[in-house]
Amino acid sequence: MSTEYGIALGMIETRGLVPAIEAADAMTKAAEVRLVSREFVGGGYVTILVRGETGAVNAAVRAGADACERVGDGLVAAHIIARPHKEVEPVLTNAKA
Amino acid sequence: MSEYGIALGMIETRGLVPAIEAADAMTKAAEVRLVSREFVGGGYVTILVRGETGAVNAAVRAGADACERVGDGLVAAHIIARPHKEVEPVLTNVAKA
Numbered sequence: 227m228s229t230e231y232g233i234a235l236g237m238i239e240t241r242g243l244v245p246a247i248e249a250a251d252a253m254t255k256a257a258e259v260r261l262v263s264r265e266f267v268g269g270g271y272v273t274i275l276v277r278g279e280t281g282a283v284n285a286a287v288r289a290g291a292d293a294c295e296r297v298g299d300g301l302v303a304a305h306i307i308a309r310p311h312k313e314v315e316p317v318l319t320n321a322k323a
Numbered sequence: 324m325s326e327y328g329i330a331l332g333m334i335e336t337r338g339l340v341p342a343i344e345a346a347d348a349m350t351k352a353a354e355v356r357l358v359s360r361e362f363v364g365g366g367y368v369t370i371l372v373r374g375e376t377g378a379v380n381a382a383v384r385a386g387a388d389a390c391e392r393v394g395d396g397l398v399a400a401h402i403i404a405r406p407h408k409e410v411e412p413v414l415t416n417v418a419k420a
Contacts (some may be wrong), residue, residue: 237339239340267338267366268366269337269367270366271339271366302394303340303394304340305341307344310343311351313346314347317343
């Protein structure tokens with residue numbers, strides 16, 4: 227999973243689906259990243275996970291956070307992990323299911 | 324469960340992004356296994372790890388520190404050095420669900 231999309235992981239969490247979709251759009255337009263998951267966490271929280279090269283993920287997450295701040299109830303968290311531990315990978319895969 | 328070590332570590336966060344950050348920090352900080360990621364509801368996410376008591380202690384401290392600054396952050400961080408055997412099925416159900 228990590229090898230085909232690039233190693234780094236980018237995450238954006240929003241309150242509501244509309245800012246999440248806006249963030250996903252801005253992220254994929256800003257840099258070469260792949261959307262790997264969209265999670266309904268509960269309580270109205272929605273999380274978008276992207277993967278790609280570290281620089282691309284960095285640019286994408288910044289663009290996505292900027293874009294979704296003004297939409298609806300906006301941003302909760304934007305975070306990047308340059309190289310997630312291999313033990314964390316199944317959690318991300320479960321997140322996909 | 325004995326194959327992962329006895330002690331149990333738990334981190335609960337508001338939102339998925341701090342939970343993944345905590346999981347990454349925990350697995351990088353010490354020799355622990357991620358056994359479960361639970362969507363509790365209401366936006367709460369729980370990460371369960373197991374390992375030797377010292378490792379779990381170090382991991383939970385590192386995880387709590389790391390996720391405090393991300394998004395809506397930490398709700399609870401807790402360690403049980405030796406869960407009662409009666410509790411094990413609950414953890415197993417949690418892991419399977």
